[in-house]
Amino acid sequence: xxxxxxxxxxxxxxxxxxxxxxxxxxxxxxxxxxxxxxxxxxxxxxxxxxxxxxxxxxxxxxxxxxxxxxxxxxxxxxxxxxxxxxxxxxxx
Amino acid sequence: xxxxxxxxxxxxxxxxxxxxxxxxxxxxxxxxxxxxxxxxxxxxxxxxxxxxxxxxxxxxxxxxxxxxxxxxxxxxxxxxxxxxxxxxxxxxxxxxxxxxxxxxxxxxxxxxxxxxxxxxxxxxxxxxxxxxxxxxxxxxxxxxxxxxxxxxxxxxxxxxxxxxxxxxxxxxxxxxxxxxxxxxxxxxxxxxxxxxxxxxxxxxxxxxxxxxxxxxxxxxxxxxxxxxxxxxxxxxxxxxxxxxxxxxxxxxxxxxxxxxxxxxxxxxxxxxxxxxxxxxxxxxxxxxxxxxxxxxxxxxxxxxxxxxxxxxxxxxxxxxxxxxxxxxxxxxxxxxxxxxxxxxxxxxxxxxxxxxxxxxxxxxxxxxxxxxxxxxxxxxxxxxxxxxxxxxxxxxxxxxxxxxxxxxxxxxxxxxxxxxxxxxxxxxxxxxxxxxxxxxxxxxxxxxxxxxxxxxxxxxxxxxxxxxxxxxxxxxxxxxxxxxxxxxxxxx
Numbered sequence: 086x087x088x089x090x091x092x093x094x095x096x097x098x099x100x101x102x103x104x105x106x107x108x109x110x111x112x113x114x115x116x117x118x119x120x121x122x123x124x125x126x127x128x129x130x131x132x133x134x135x136x137x138x139x140x141x142x143x144x145x146x147x148x149x150x151x152x153x154x155x156x157x158x159x160x161x162x163x164x165x166x167x168x169x170x171x172x173x174x175x176x177x
Numbered sequence: 178x179x180x181x182x183x184x185x186x187x188x189x190x191x192x193x194x195x196x197x198x199x200x201x202x203x204x205x206x207x208x209x210x211x212x213x214x215x216x217x218x219x220x221x222x223x224x225x226x227x228x229x230x231x232x233x234x235x236x237x238x239x240x241x242x243x244x245x246x247x248x249x250x251x252x253x254x255x256x257x258x259x260x261x262x263x264x265x266x267x268x269x270x271x272x273x274x275x276x277x278x279x280x281x282x283x284x285x286x287x288x289x290x291x292x293x294x295x296x297x298x299x300x301x302x303x304x305x306x307x308x309x310x311x312x313x314x315x316x317x318x319x320x321x322x323x324x325x326x327x328x329x330x331x332x333x334x335x336x337x338x339x340x341x342x343x344x345x346x347x348x349x350x351x352x353x354x355x356x357x358x359x360x361x362x363x364x365x366x367x368x369x370x371x372x373x374x375x376x377x378x379x380x381x382x383x384x385x386x387x388x389x390x391x392x393x394x395x396x397x398x399x400x401x402x403x404x405x406x407x408x409x410x411x412x413x414x415x416x417x418x419x420x421x422x423x424x425x426x427x428x429x430x431x432x433x434x435x436x437x438x439x440x441x442x443x444x445x446x447x448x449x450x451x452x453x454x455x456x457x458x459x460x461x462x463x464x465x466x467x468x469x470x471x472x473x474x475x476x477x478x479x480x481x482x483x484x485x486x487x488x489x490x491x492x493x494x495x496x497x498x499x500x501x502x503x504x505x506x507x508x509x510x511x512x513x514x515x516x517x518x519x520x521x522x523x524x525x526x527x528x529x530x531x532x533x534x535x536x537x538x539x540x541x542x543x544x545x546x547x548x549x550x551x552x553x554x555x556x557x558x559x560x561x562x563x564x565x566x567x568x569x570x571x572x573x574x575x576x577x578x579x580x581x582x583x584x585x586x587x588x589x590x591x592x593x594x595x596x597x598x599x600x601x602x603x604x605x606x607x608x609x610x611x612x613x614x615x616x617x618x619x620x621x622x623x624x625x626x627x628x629x630x631x632x633x634x635x636x637x638x639x640x641x642x643x644x645x646x647x648x649x650x651x652x653x654x655x656x657x658x659x660x661x662x663x664x665x666x667x668x669x
Binding site: 141 | 483614
């Protein structure tokens, strides 16, 4: 199911709150910007994934919690968490 | 009224009727002249010289037919994507009108008639100055199609189909936007910053005897620009049998992500890559592939999101090897994907493909990094059948996203803003080393069309040596150059 940019941000915030064990109100939006990612997995492939090497447009979402900045990458269909504790994660 | 007056009036009436009949006959003859079919590329002025107007109505400009004949005509080719509304707006602004559209050649190509008494060259100059226009020339100077009687290869065969023709320019209406094949310097590009496809096509347009496996998101094998170049399992070849899962009806290839025999593309990426390798050329439709004729075997392991597992990639490679052993002439696997994860199993599978004389062409990756320092797989496997490909812009620059590697990236090819096929009979422009890879796979297939028994080691060496050295690639890729199809097929 396709979602909007705002919905992608909301999903990212909910996902991060769950991972950190925080309330969503403790997650602050840092920035949301259009971005061209390096591949179909937004440059955020998991260890076991191969990805089509085509430039893929989407949104770079940065959130702040507990003094740390976290980066999500998304488009209308998918959402990934980039480099969280050294690994990439597929959210949607 | 007296008797003399009566005869006078009758004589005058008869004279008027005869005069009216004479004028009517002249008009009728004139219409018949207009009815004659006009050959494409000639204006109607040749059928009836300008100035031969017959009566006052025409001189006043109320007869549209004669007005057409006096107006200067130019043949204008708008750039692909220019909408009919935009074309109408442009012609109206220039006080012109669209006289004829050549839909069968390209919806953007048409004859435009001037309505403000400029000569044809002046009108053409007006259009050439517009950014939406690819070219504009006075009608009659451009030969839209070769004459049917000027054929080298026999009746009904277009001269462009004949390898060895001086000009191998295909009829595909979007060809002028395929800068990777023939770069005119448009859209900020550098003229001739391309793979020299036109020159290569003087020697070969490819061969349906060469099978290129596109290992990707699948291929829309029903796309009208691909359908004639898609591999079909021969009737006498049994369906593929997986040791664990049994038989698959692999009519057009294999899908490891769903473990079935239907490699239909649900993403678009694989269809795009397939079109670069071998969209049917010179078919008056869409684009031309590097190969006009080839067999593309769709192999799907990337899902609808363009993501896939190493395991499924290996399944597909094993399928290709099995089909090669069964007699399918798979000589190239085109792999526009990757990651930084090393897999010995994947490396071994590719090595086994090499032992079956299959070249594995792989994307160098899009992370703007040095693969010699941070390898990207499968392109960084140091195997004798792996060829790693970086991406170039239309200005012969290494694309900003492209990986490089003096030792581990071998050649570069056009990979930015590449127009190709997309599912549902669409066409899209995309960028990436994904797009550069099938350019090289396509050139490899052209080489094999002329040298079907060339071993993979020699094929790889031929490709690496068939490059145009570029300053932008010095110290960046092993060959230091952009792949040159003409040099690869020894057309220059």
